[in-house]
Amino acid sequence: MRKVISRYATSGGARIAYQTVGNGSLDVVLVPGFPSNIEILWEDPGFGHLVKRLAAFCRLILLDPRGMGLSDGIDSRNPPDARGRAADILAVMDAAGSGRAALIGASDGAAAAMLAAAMWPSRCRALVLHGGYACFLASVMDAKALQAFASATEGAWGTGATLARLAPRRAADRALVGWWGRLERLSASPTAAAALVGMWGALDVRDSLPSIAVPALVLHRTGDAHVPVESSRALARGIPGARLVELPGEEHPIWMGDVDAAADAIEQFLTGEKPVAHGDRMLAALLVLRVLGMSSGAGRTVPGRHLGERMELFRDALPPVVARHGGHARWTRPDQAHARFPAAARAASCAVALRETAASLGLWVAQGIHVGEIDPSPEDLSGPVLDVADRIAARGSGPEILLSRLASELVSGSGLQFVDRGALAGIDCRAPLPLVAIASERHLEPRSRTAPRAANLDALTPREREVLALVADGLSNPHIAVDLGLSEHTVKRHVANILLKLDLPSRAAVAGLAARRDAP
Amino acid sequence: MLTTSTPVTGDAIKQAIENRDGRTLASFYADHAVTRIIDRNNPPSRPKEIRGRGAIASFWDDICSRMMTHHVDITLADGDRMAFSQACTYPDGAKVFCIALLRLEDGMIAEQTVVQAWDE
Numbered sequence: 001m002r003k004v005i006s007r008y009a010t011s012g013g014a015r016i017a018y019q020t021v022g023n024g025s026l027d028v029v030l031v032p033g034f035p036s037n038i039e040i041l042w043e044d045p046g047f048g049h050l051v052k053r054l055a056a057f058c059r060l061i062l063l064d065p066r067g068m069g070l071s072d073g074i075d076s077r078n079p080p081d082a083r084g085r086a087a088d089i090l091a092v093m094d095a096a097g098s099g100r101a102a103l104i105g106a107s108d109g110a111a112a113a114m115l116a117a118a119m120w121p122s123r124c125r126a127l128v129l130h131g132g133y134a135c136f137l138a139s140v141m142d143a144k145a146l147q148a149f150a151s152a153t154e155g156a157w158g159t160g161a162t163l164a165r166l167a168p169r170r171a172a173d174r175a176l177v178g179w180w181g182r183l184e185r186l187s188a189s190p191t192a193a194a195a196l197v198g199m200w201g202a203l204d205v206r207d208s209l210p211s212i213a214v215p216a217l218v219l220h221r222t223g224d225a226h227v228p229v230e231s232s233r234a235l236a237r238g239i240p241g242a243r244l245v246e247l248p249g250e251e252h253p254i255w256m257g258d259v260d261a262a263a264d265a266i267e268q269f270l271t272g273e274k275p276v277a278h279g280d281r282m283l284a285a286l287l288v289l290r291v292l293g294m295s296s297g298a299g300r301t302v303p304g305r306h307l308g309e310r311m312e313l314f315r316d317a318l319p320p321v322v323a324r325h326g327g328h329a330r331w332t333r334p335d336q337a338h339a340r341f342p343a344a345a346r347a348a349s350c351a352v353a354l355r356e357t358a359a360s361l362g363l364w365v366a367q368g369i370h371v372g373e374i375d376p377s378p379e380d381l382s383g384p385v386l387d388v389a390d391r392i393a394a395r396g397s398g399p400e401i402l403l404s405r406l407a408s409e410l411v412s413g414s415g416l417q418f419v420d421r422g423a424l425a426g427i428d429c430r431a432p433l434p435l436v437a438i439a440s441e442r443h444l445e446p447r448s449r450t451a452p453r454a455a456n457l458d459a460l461t462p463r464e465r466e467v468l469a470l471v472a473d474g475l476s477n478p479h480i481a482v483d484l485g486l487s488e489h490t491v492k493r494h495v496a497n498i499l500l501k502l503d504l505p506s507r508a509a510v511a512g513l514a515a516r517r518d519a520p
Numbered sequence: 521m522l523t524t525s526t527p528v529t530g531d532a533i534k535q536a537i538e539n540r541d542g543r544t545l546a547s548f549y550a551d552h553a554v555t556r557i558i559d560r561n562n563p564p565s566r567p568k569e570i571r572g573r574g575a576i577a578s579f580w581d582d583i584c585s586r587m588m589t590h591h592v593d594i595t596l597a598d599g600d601r602m603a604f605s606q607a608c609t610y611p612d613g614a615k616v617f618c619i620a621l622l623r624l625e626d627g628m629i630a631e632q633t634v635v636q637a638w639d640e
Contacts, residue, residue: 007612023616023638024561026582056561059586097611099585125582272575 006039006070009063011091012084017070018063018092022055026125026270027098029061030054031089033107033131033253034196035162035187037069038062043179045328047255053263054104057271061101063092065109067196068187076195082205085112086119093123102126102270106254107227108136111203114239117216118208127216128266129235130254131227135204139231146201154194158185167251168225173330175319209238216242217269219262223250243269260375281373284340285347285407286386287327288368288393289318289354291335295364295399310361311335317357325350330381338381338389344371344403344410348438351401359399368392369403371410391424392435405434459501467494471507472514528627530595533604537592542584546577550628555579559636567633587611600624614639 008015019038032041041047054060066088067074074080080088089112093101102125105113110132117124133139141149153162160181164171171177188196216239220232229246236244245265251257267275291314294307315331322329322339325346329339341347351367358365370392372385388404396402400421403411408418418436426432460468463484470480477495481488495507504510526532528548536544549555555570562568570579588610595604602622609615618636622629 005612020610020612022561023559025557025579027586095611097587099587100582 004042007095008070009088009092009095011066011088014066014072014088016063016066016072016088016092018061018096020096021051021060021062022058024055024058026058027061027093027096027101028054028058028270029063029089029093029098029101029103029113031063031065031103031105031109031113033109035068035184035193036064037183037187038064039070040183040186041255044255046257046259050255050259050263053260054266057267058102059098061092061096061098063089064187065112067192073188073192074195076191079195079199079202082111082115082203083119086116089113089116090120090123099123100125102128104128104130104254104266105132106130107132107252108200108203110235111205114212114235115205115208117214118205118211121213124214126270127212127214127239128219128269129216129232130219130262131221131224131232131252132218132235133203133227133231134206134209134235134238136200137204138206139234140200140227143201146197150194150197153197154190157188157190157193160184166226166253167256169250170256174316175329206238209235210240212239212242215269217265218242218244219247219254219265220244221247221249221251221257223248224252225250226252281375283371284342284374284385285344285369285371285410286374286381286389287322287339287341287347287351288386288389289337289339289351290366290393290396291358292364292366292398294362295359310363314358314361314363317361318354321353321357322350325353338386340374340381344369344407345414345416347407348401348403348411348414348416352438355399355401364398366393366396366398367401368394368396369401369407371404371407388424388433395424395435396437401438402435403438405436408436457502460498464494464498464501467491468498468510468514471495471498472511474511528602528624528629530592530597530602530604533602534592534595537590537606540584540586540590542577542580545580545584546573548629549573549576549632550625550630553628553630553632555632555634557634557636559638560640 004019004021006017006019008017017038051060051062064071065085066072066080089103100123103113103117105111105127110129111134113127113129114134117127137143137146158181160177162184163177163180184193218232218236218239220229222229232244236242247258247261247265249257254262264275291311294310311334318337319329325341327339327341327346327350329337331337339347339350341350347369351369354367355365368389368391370385370389374381374383374385392402392404402421403418417439419439421435421437423432423434457465466484467480470483475483477488477491481491484491498510502510502513504513526544526547533548551573553573553576555576557568558564570576588608591607593605593607596602600623602624603620605617605619607615607617616636616638618634620632620634623631
């Protein structure tokens with residue numbers, strides 16, 4: 001994809017940041033909700049996926065609403081109204097060279113998009129609303145609650161606290177909360193954030209709904225945590241000819257949760273064609289990790305009440321370890337994490353690293369790895385590959401790392417060794433799935449690297465055995481030469497012959513061999 | 521059915537495209553015309569197909585509503601077959617290049633295949 005460049009449009013003296021992505025025949029403007037920063041949002045896999053889906057059939061124009069992200073700030077004593085925000089959309093379209101575009105208004109961006117569609121129908125090809133409302137105070141919360149929320153927002157701004165309001169189910173994901181805090185900080189200052197939230201109270205475009213004459217699609221997730229679905233039902237009743245589609249899910253931001261469901265509906269509405277299966281399923285290695293409790297060693301010495309503390313540390317430690325191995329992880333339960341990796345070897349080496357991290361905290365973990373095609377949807381992993389990985393992890397009693405043999409066969413060349421661990425019973429008439437465990441280093445070494453060779457000392461001459469004994473004592477060639485009354489050159493020849501006959505790589509190996517033979 | 525007062529010639533296509541005249545462009549197509557577009561997002565085994573003059577008119581409306589420049593450099597005609605190349609530039613400087621092959625029926629475009637690429 002071409003490097004996305006942020007540019008600035010001018011709207012009534014203010015600069016509004018925008019980006020264009022994709023080369024489809026129609027233009028689509030995405031008017032986002034709160035908070036927004038079009039450069040930071042790209043870091044979120046869900047946002048990237050939504051943009052990819054939309055930009056596959058259109059030229060997508062992304063913008064930061066006035067007061068947020070890269071756009072100019074607002075005067076908190078004289079904030080812009082919905083009309084001003086609608087004019088900003090038009091200014092961005094002008095700057096991007098778009099004469100006519102479909103507008104997608106998400107969350108509080110919906111009011112501005114509706115107003116733009118009502119005011120400039122010739123510039124609006126179609127209207128899509130997601131999680132929107134015409135009047136905040138009538139649909140979302142009353143003035144008192146809004147004031148409390150604005151004040152709480154200002155107080156906790158930059159900590160990621162607003163995530164709990166917009167997508168509560170995701171608020172347990174500490175890595176996401178951390179990133180959300182960054183998004184907050186880079187989208188507005190605390191004062192500006194409180195002013196923006198306060199502005200919602202003034203949003204009321206209900207009078208404009210009947211004059212929207214362009215085709216409209218109203219999308220809303222039924223469990224939306226921030227804006228009740230009834231709000232969009234009212235929009236669909238108010239906008240002539242609007243089509244309402246209720247989607248499952250509770251995440252308020254359009255780019256979180258089931259992004260594909262929203263993208264499918266939008267693509268079908270704007271192109272008239274049912275989206276074909278994306279065909280971009282990808283091969284991935286999935287790792288399921290379960291914390292079983294404290295390891296027995298730790299259990300004897302550390303009181304059980306420390307388990308929670310250790311778990312907290314481990315929950316924080318896991319995502320960076322997975323990221324270092326090129327993966328993406330989420331805690332799906334307090335004691336269970338799912339991670340996906342682009343290759344099985346990365347999953348396996350990450351599992352080893354996670355086991356060490358867990359062990360350092362005195363925790364006992366079971367891990368299972370399987371490979372297969374998955375839906376690249378960045379949110380919750382699901383599907384048969386995950387189910388199998390889950391069953392493999394359930395089979396483990398820790399600290400062994402279990403893999404399907406299929407996964408282990410993709411790891412060849414990584415240096416990892418495996419031992420058979422039976423098979424997982426097949427389901428749905430499938431054959432049992434053979435399992436292996438990653439062999440620990442302790443088991444590995446005797447087998448592969450320093451396994452005692454069937455060294456035959458009988459092949460050595462008496463003089464060579466004398467030299468061998470002195471080499472094993474750690475003497476250097478000049479010392480051996482003096483001890484045995486030989487020239488140094490001759491000693492070198494003897495040592496070379498010993499290495500050759502015993503097929504050993506070095507003097508140290510010779511010494512090791514002699515030491516093992518002398519051992520009781 | 522729209523009536524066309526302009527015969528479908530290389531010059532007429534060049535004029536309409538360069539002037540972003542979507543209405544005239546749409547009038548060049550037969551009612552049952554099919555436009556196939558092949559590009560990075562629409563690979564040869566799954567080209568984007570736009571069927572019927574109504575849908576094609578909407579396609580050209582979208583293209584022509586953009587404040588971008590179009591240059592039709594080469595037009596060729598051989599009986600009921602035509603071809604032209606088109607170089608376009610977005611306001612931000614990004615370029616698109618496409619080659620179109622046309623088959624005419626009764627002087628109207630019945631089939632069009634567009635192969636296009638753009639700055640990545």
